[in-house]
Amino acid sequence: MNGPDRIARLQVLAAGLRAPLYAERRLELPFDRVWAVLADLEGELPHLIPFVREFAVPAGDSELKHARAVDALGLRGPFEVRLAPGWCLMQSRLVTMGMAAVPDGGGTRLAVCGALRPAALGPVQRGYRRLAGERRARAFFRAVERRAALR
Template identity: 65%
Template sequence: MSSDPVARLRVLATGLRAAMYTEERIDLPYDRVWGAAADLERELPHLVPFLREFRVPPGDSDRKTALAVGRLGVRAAFEVRLAPGWCLMQSRLVVGGMAAVAEDGGTRFAVLGATRPALLQPLQRMYGGLLGERRSRAFIHTIAQRAALR
């Protein structure tokens, strides 16, 4: 398996037939970009429009169970794997991921969003065709803005 987190996320996106996957270069240092991305409790509600809260238990473990609370109060548990340059979040229905690597004084950043059950694949294809690229580019634009504020 590649040690490049962005390359690993790209492979995962292909395997999941992700509705949302984009990678771009952000003209900010890796530490600032990943610092914002890895701050899940504070930053995810700014990055995901339908998310009101993302509660992550304290501690140093790279595996945690977080609670996502949507704008309408819907709750879902997410298994979170968080390591330098790598974040994978999975619920029963959804997989989300972010990856970053330093690149020429900036950061190559990638974001992934996919559904898990095969039953949701038609919905995923429709979303991907209509909004996936636009939504993932907006996510990266917002992470760049949030990182610039740090």
């Protein structure tokens, strides 16, 4: 991936989306272990994001994949996924979520962002940012740490 590092790239994306969820943290775990969790979307995403019950991703080495999500209520939706080492961008017609990671000494710098795509949902996003954005980000990072420590 050329240009800015993956974290900076995710910052720009989050700013452009006015994402209600954007956070960064340094984890005291090696990049390979952290990224193994994040890249395993099908196996790990339901453990990292509580409202995702299932995330089906077709096998293969392609950087662009078409996945299917099932939420906690059983609603299904297609996602376009761009997955490369240290970079994941998932988009449906309603949601954009990104994750980026870079090695940092013996640890890993990790960033996550999430946003609703329809402009009409801007007020909902602003409310989410105030009420739950930081709490959800902390829970996400704790879950990544816990899952990566098991590997």
